Amino acid sequence: MIEIICKNNGVRKQFETPLSLLQLAKDLGVELKYPIFGAYVNNKLKELDYVVYNSRTVKFIDITDVNGMRMYVRSLCFLLQKAVGDVTDGHVRIEHSISKGYYCELDGFNSDLTDKVVADIVTRMHELVKQDLPYERKHLLTEDVIKIFEDKSAHEKAKLLRTRGHLYSSIYRLADKEDYFYGCLLPSTGYLSVFDLKKYNDGMLLMIPKASDPTVTADVLAQDKLFEVLHEFKGWNKILNISYISNINDKVDSGQVGELIKISEALHEKKMANIADMICNRPIRPRLVLLSGPSSSGKTTSAQRLAVQLKVVGLSPVTISLDNYFVDREKTPLDENGEYDFECIEALDMPKLNEDLNALLAGKTIQVPKFSFIEGKRYYDGETMSIDENTIILAEGIHALNPRLTSQVDDSLKFKIYASALTTVSIDDQNRIPTTDTRLIRRIVRDYRTRGYSALDTISRWPSVRRGEDRHIFPFQEEADVMFNTALPYETGVLKRYAEPIISQVPPNSPAYAEAIRLLKFFSYVKPIPDDEIPPTSILREFLGGSSFKY
Numbered sequence: 001m002i003e004i005i006c007k008n009n010g011v012r013k014q015f016e017t018p019l020s021l022l023q024l025a026k027d028l029g030v031e032l033k034y035p036i037f038g039a040y041v042n043n044k045l046k047e048l049d050y051v052v053y054n055s056r057t058v059k060f061i062d063i064t065d066v067n068g069m070r071m072y073v074r075s076l077c078f079l080l081q082k083a084v085g086d087v088t089d090g091h092v093r094i095e096h097s098i099s100k101g102y103y104c105e106l107d108g109f110n111s112d113l114t115d116k117v118v119a120d121i122v123t124r125m126h127e128l129v130k131q132d133l134p135y136e137r138k139h140l141l142t143e144d145v146i147k148i149f150e151d152k153s154a155h156e157k158a159k160l161l162r163t164r165g166h167l168y169s170s171i172y173r174l175a176d177k178e179d180y181f182y183g184c185l186l187p188s189t190g191y192l193s194v195f196d197l198k199k200y201n202d203g204m205l206l207m208i209p210k211a212s213d214p215t216v217t218a219d220v221l222a223q224d225k226l227f228e229v230l231h232e233f234k235g236w237n238k239i240l241n242i243s244y245i246s247n248i249n250d251k252v253d254s255g256q257v258g259e260l261i262k263i264s265e266a267l268h269e270k271k272m273a274n275i276a277d278m279i280c281n282r283p284i285r286p287r288l289v290l291l292s293g294p295s296s297s298g299k300t301t302s303a304q305r306l307a308v309q310l311k312v313v314g315l316s317p318v319t320i321s322l323d324n325y326f327v328d329r330e331k332t333p334l335d336e337n338g339e340y341d342f343e344c345i346e347a348l349d350m351p352k353l354n355e356d357l358n359a360l361l362a363g364k365t366i367q368v369p370k371f372s373f374i375e376g377k378r379y380y381d382g383e384t385m386s387i388d389e390n391t392i393i394l395a396e397g398i399h400a401l402n403p404r405l406t407s408q409v410d411d412s413l414k415f416k417i418y419a420s421a422l423t424t425v426s427i428d429d430q431n432r433i434p435t436t437d438t439r440l441i442r443r444i445v446r447d448y449r450t451r452g453y454s455a456l457d458t459i460s461r462w463p464s465v466r467r468g469e470d471r472h473i474f475p476f477q478e479e480a481d482v483m484f485n486t487a488l489p490y491e492t493g494v495l496k497r498y499a500e501p502i503i504s505q506v507p508p509n510s511p512a513y514a515e516a517i518r519l520l521k522f523f524s525y526v527k528p529i530p531d532d533e534i535p536p537t538s539i540l541r542e543f544l545g546g547s548s549f550k551y
Contacts, residue, residue: 001014001015001016002014002015002018002052002053002054002055002056003015003055004024004028004052004055004056004057004058005056005057005058006024006028006030006057006058006059006060007040007057007058007059008028008030008032008059008060009028009029009030011028011029013027013028015027018051018052018053019051019052020048020049020050020051020052021038021039021041021046021047021048021049021050021052021058021060022036022048022049022187024039024052024058025039025048025060028058030060032060032061032062033062033064034062034063034064034214035062035063035191036048036060036061036062037061037062037063037065037068037071037072037186037191038050038060038061038067038068038071038184038186039058039059039060039061040058040059040061040511040514041056041057041058042056042057042508043057043508043509043510043511043513043514044513044514044517045067045183045184045514045517045518046184047071047137047184047185047186047187048187049137049187063209063214064211064214066463067183067184067514067518069208069209069211070183070184071183071184071185071186072186072191072192072208072209073102073208074181074183074184074185075135075185075186075189075191075192076192076195076206076208077094077102077206077430078135078172078174078177078179078181078185078430079125079128079129079174079189079192080092080104080121080125080197080206081177081179081430082128082174082175082177083121083122083124083125083128084106084121085177086124087117087120087121087124088106088108088109088117088121090106090107090108090109091106091107091429092104092105092106092107093105093106093107093429093430094206094426094429094430094431094432095203095230095234095426095432096230096234096422096423096424096432096435097432097434097435098205098223098226098227098230099200099205099220099221099222099223099227100207100208100218100219100220100221101198101200101205101206101207101208101217101218101220102205102206102208102432103200103201103203103204103205103206103227103230104203104204104205104206105202105203105204106203106204109202109203113199113202113203113204114199115199118197118198118199118204121197121204122196122197125192125195125197128175128189129189129190129192129193130190131189132188132189132190133174133175133188133189133190134187134188135172135173135174135185135186135187135188135189136172136173136174137170137171137172137173137185138170138171138172138173139168139169139170140168140169140170140171141167141168141169142161142164142166142167142168142169145161145169145171145180146158146161146162148171148178149161149180152178154428155246156244156245156246156247156428156429157179157180157428159246159249159250160245160246160249160427160428160525161180163246163249163525163526163527164524164525166524172185174189179430181430181431182427182431182521182522182525183518183521194208194209194214194215194216194217195207195208195209195217196217198220201227201231205220207220222478223477223478224478225418225477225478225480225483226422226477226478226483228483229422229483229485230422230424230485233422233424233485233487234424236267236424237424237425237489240260240263240489242260242425242489243425243426244425244426244427244428244429245425245426245427245428245433245492245525245526246428247425248260248425248489248490248492248493248526248527248529249493249526249527252493252527252528252529253527257490257493257529258533260489260490261490261529261533261534262533264488264489264490265488265534265535265538268305268486268488268538268539269305269537271484271485272302272305272306272309272484273309273312275306275309275417275482275484276306276309276310276312276313276315277313278415278481278482279310279313279315279392279415280310280313280314280315282415284412284413286392286413286414286415287361287387287391287392287393287413288357288361288392288393288395288406288409288413288414288415289306289317289392289393289394289395289414289415289416289417290395290396290400290401290405290406290414290415290416290417291303291306291394291395291396291400291416291417291418291419292396292397292398292399292400292401292416292417292418292419292473292476292477292480293418293419293420293473293486294398294420294439294469294473294474295439295443295465295469296421296439296440296442296443296446296543297419297420297421297439297486298419298421298442298486298539298540298542298543299396299419300396300542300549300551301486301537301538301539301541301542301547301549302417302419302484302486302539303319303394303396304549305537305539305549306394306417307319307394310392314390315390315391315392316387316388316390316391316392317391317392317393317394318385318387318391318392318393318394319393319394319395319396320356320357320385320393320394320395321395322348322353322395322396322397322399322400323371323397324368324369324370324371324378325348325349325350325352325353325369325371325378326342326347326348326349326371326378327346327347327348327349327378328376328377328378329375329376329377330376332347332376333346333347343398343468343471343472344471344472345399345402345404345405345472348399348405349378350404350405350407352369353405353406354406354407354408354409355408356369357393357406357408357409358408358409360385360386360387360393361387361409361410361413363386363387363388364386365384365385365386366384366385366386367380367382367383367384368380368383368384368385370383398468398469398472398473399472400416401416401418401473401476401477401479401480402472402476402479403476403479415481416479416480416481416482417480417481417482417483417484418477418479418480418482418483418484419483419484419486420435420439420477420483420485420486421435421438421439421442421485421486421487422435422483422485422486422487423435423437423438423487424485424487424489425489425492427522427525433492433522435487436466437519437522438487438491438492440458440459440462440519441492441495441499441519442491442495442543443458443462443465443543444458444459444499444502444503445495445498445499445502445543445544446542446543448502449543449544449545454502454505454506455499455502455503455505455506455512455516456505456506456507456510456512456516459506459512459515459516460511460512486539488538488539488540490529491540492523492526493526493527493528493529494528494529494530494531494534494540494544495540495543495544496523496526496527496528496529497528497529497530497531498544499519499523500520500523503516503519503520504516504520531544531546534546536548537549
C-alpha cells in the first residue's frame with residue numbers, strides 16, 4: 001500500500017498499486033481552473049505519465065503555475081519546430097523573448113520571409129493541435145542520444161550531452177521529429193489551444209497565453225529599442241562564435257576563456273564610453289541622467305562606471321539617491337494585503353524630489369535629505385549640495401524611467417538609461433536562457449555573500465520581485481534614450497562555481513526545491529570558469545565581490 005497526500009485538496013488516500021499522475025488526479029478528485037499539466041511530487045516537477053510507486057506528497061499544477069507555463073512554452077516550441085519542418089522543410093531557431101512573445105528565425109529565410117509562409121505555418125500548427133499528437137519521451141543511453149543528434153547535425157545538443165556526463169538521457173518525439181528539452185513537456189499537442197504566430201522583423205513572433213488570462217494570447221508590445229540591443233549582441237556572439245553554451249565550454253577546454261573575458265569586458269567599457277559621448281555631444285547637454293533596470297541587472301556598477309566615463313569627457317557627475325526621498329512610513333501606501341508597498345512610485349516624495357532637482361538646476365543650494373529605514377522618517381544632517389554648468393546629476397532607481405517621477409523637470413535636460421542583463425547566449429537553438437534566470441542566479445550569489453540569505457530565501461522572494469518589475473520597471477523600458485546590456489557571455493560558468501553549492505542547500509521539503517533542481521540541472525551543462533581574470537571594475541564583481549567600487 002502507498003499513501004498519497006494531495007496538497008491541492010488535502011486528501012490523504014491509500015492505493016494498492018502504483019498509479020500514474022494522470023490516474024491519481026482522477027482518483028483524488030483534483031479539479032483546477034485550467035487543464036492539469038503535471039505535478040510536484042515531493043516538490044520535484046513531474047509529467048502526467050510519471051508513475052508513483054511509493055508514498056508521496058503530490059501537488060497538481062496548471063498553466064497558472066510558473067512551471068506549468070514553462071511546460072506549455074516548451075511544448076509549443078516543439079510544435080512550431082514540427083510545423084516549420086512540414087511547411088518549409090527548414091529549421092527554426094528560438095532566439096529570445098520580446099514583445100510578450102518569443103522571437104524566432106528560420107534558416108534560409110531573412111527578408112524574404114512572407115506573411116503567407118507564416119500563415120501556412122500557423123495553419124499547420126492548428127492542424128497538429130487538432131490531431132492531439134502525443135509527446136513521447138524515451139530514456140536512452142546518452143551515447144545513443146548523442147549519435148541521433150550527430151546524425152541530424154545537431155552538434156550543439158550533442159556537445160552539451162557529452163558535457164553533462166550522464167549515463168542515460170531523455171529524448172522527446174513528436175510524430176517524425178525528435179529533440180531534447182531541458183525540462184518537462186505536456187502530454188500532447190491537444191493541450192496547446194492558445195497561441196499565435198506573427199511576422200516580426202526578419203523572423204516570427206511566437207505569442208503565448210497571457211499570464212493573467214491564459215485563455216487569450218498577450219498583446220504584442222512594441223519594444224523596438226530592446227529588439228535592437230538583442231539583435232546587436234546576437235551579432236557579436238556570432239562573430240565571436242559564442243552563440244551557445246557549448247561554444248563557451250569549448251573555449252574553456254581550449255584555454256581561450258581568458259581572451260573571451262577580456263573581449264567581453266572591453267565591449268562593456270566601450271559601450272559605456274559611447275553613452276558618455278552621447279550625453280556630452282547632445283545639442284542641449286543633459287543635466288540629469290536617470291538610470292533604471294530590474295533586480296540584479298548591475299545598475300549600481302553601471303552608474304559608477306558611467307560616472308568614470310563622464311569624468312573622462314570633462315563632466316563632473318554627482319549622485320542623488322532616490323532612496324532618500326521615501327515618504328515617512330505612515331504616509332507609505334498599502335498594497336492589496338494591507339502591507340506597506342515600498343515599491344510603488346507613491347512611496348517616493350515626488351514633489352520634494354522635483355523641487356530639489358529644479359533648485360539645483362537653477363544654481364541654488366539644497367539641503368540633502370536622508371532617510372532612516374529603521375525609524376521610517378526623513379531627516380537632515382547638514383549636508384548640502386550645489387552644482388555648476390559642468391555638473392551632471394545621476395539618479396538610479398526602479399522608477400527612474402517613469403515620466404511621473406520627474407514630471408516637473410524639463411525633458412530636454414534628461415537622459416534616460418535602461419540597464420538589464422539581456423542574455424543572448426542560448427543553451428541550443430531550441431532552448432534559450434531566460435534573462436530572469438541570469439538575474440536570479442546573480443541575486444542568489446550576492447544575497448548569500450552580502451546579506452546572509454540562503455538560496456531558499458532568495459528563490460522564495462523572487463516571485464514578489466518579478467511582480468514589482470512587471471508593474472514598475474518593464475512598462476517604461478522603451479522610454480530610455482539608450483539601453484545597456486549588462487550580461488556577460490562568460491558569466492554563467494563563473495557563477496556556477498559560486499551558485500551551485502548555495503542552491504544545493506535548498507531542502508527537499510521546501511516548495512522552492514523544484515526551482516533549485518531546475519537551476520542545478522541547467523548548471524550541469526555548463527563548465528566552470530575561474531574568476532581570477534575578471535577585473536575589479538566588472539559588473540560581475542557587484543555580485544561576486546572584489547569590486548573596486550563602493551556600494
